[in-house]
Amino acid sequence: MRIVLVGPPGAGKGTQATRLAEKLRIPHISTGDLFRANISRQTELGKLAKSYMDAGNLVPDEVTIAMAKDRMEQPDAEGGFLLDGFPRNVSQAEALDELLETEGIELDAVLDLEAPEDEVVKRIAGRRICRKDSSHVFHVTYSPSKQEGVCDVCGGELYQRDDDSEETVRTRLEVYHTQTEPIIDYYKAQGLVVTIAATGPVDEVTGRALEALKRDK
Ligand code: AP5
Numbered sequence: 107m108r109i110v111l112v113g114p115p116g117a118g119k120g121t122q123a124t125r126l127a128e129k130l131r132i133p134h135i136s137t138g139d140l141f142r143a144n145i146s147r148q149t150e151l152g153k154l155a156k157s158y159m160d161a162g163n164l165v166p167d168e169v170t171i172a173m174a175k176d177r178m179e180q181p182d183a184e185g186g187f188l189l190d191g192f193p194r195n196v197s198q199a200e201a202l203d204e205l206l207e208t209e210g211i212e213l214d215a216v217l218d219l220e221a222p223e224d225e226v227v228k229r230i231a232g233r234r235i236c237r238k239d240s241s242h243v244f245h246v247t248y249s250p251s252k253q254e255g256v257c258d259v260c261g262g263e264l265y266q267r268d269d270d271s272e273e274t275v276r277t278r279l280e281v282y283h284t285q286t287e288p289i290i291d292y293y294k295a296q297g298l299v300v301t302i303a304a305t306g307p308v309d310e311v312t313g314r315a316l317e318a319l320k321r322d323k
């Protein structure tokens with residue numbers, strides 16, 4: 107399956123993507139994680155991306171599209187993928203369509219995760235991620251690690267993302283409403299959007315997502 111996940115910051119895209127990717131046996135491709143990996147390796151791309159991410163703005167399309175394309179062309183993504191955080195505006199969605207058309211493939215669904223703003227703000231405020239692998243995600247109250255500050259999966263140190271400050275979160279939400287939400291209409295016109303409530307226990311949300319994707323098939 108080829109799926110795009112969309113939803114505001116803190117909706118649980120990363121959390122759900124990890125689970126869905128495992129169940130559906132497709133790679134989880136997160137542009138946010140790819141940028142964070144570049145930042146920790148201190149690459150040129152990482153240095154460029156950090157300035158935009160810390161401010162809560164989108165990294166320029168040209169570098170983002172090139173990075174996403176490169177990842178989607180890796181052999182493990184041949185049979186399908188779950189995109190998390192890409193596309194994030196209409197021009198990225200158009201670039202993705204072009205890429206898929208060139209390859210002669212199509213998206214199966216765009217899964218839209220809905221969560222109220224006060225909930226996403228609480229989720230982001232308590233989020234802790236792993237220094238070794240930013241797909242290892244915890245929450246101080248909702249899903250705490252067994253030992254405070256230590257990742258259950260790999261023992262890495264847990265920290266709060268630089269872009270999770272209250273001020274940056276406000277900008278990220280604004281950017282989501284103005285730049286990312288329009289892609290939902292873009293994909294509705296293609297009949298691809300399935301919307302689910304992303305509230306309640308994590309497992310329930312995963313169940314709802316799998317049901318919705320099945321129904322859509
Ligand atoms: P990115 O990393 O994609 O961040 P985001 O979209 O802001 O989303 P988040 O990672 O904040 O939230 P999430 O929905 O994944 O929630 P999570 O599962 O962690 O992007 C970061 C930046 O990179 C962007 O601002 C931009 O600068 C740049 N960027 C990335 N892609 C780009 C692109 N395509 N173009 C340009 N720039 C790009 O969950 C949040 C918390 O809630 C966790 O603590 C989790 O444990 C908890 N939680 C999750 N589900 C539940 C639940 N059901 N109940 C209770 N708690 C829950």
Ligand code: ZN
Nearest residue numbers: 236242257260
């Ligand atoms: Zn870890």
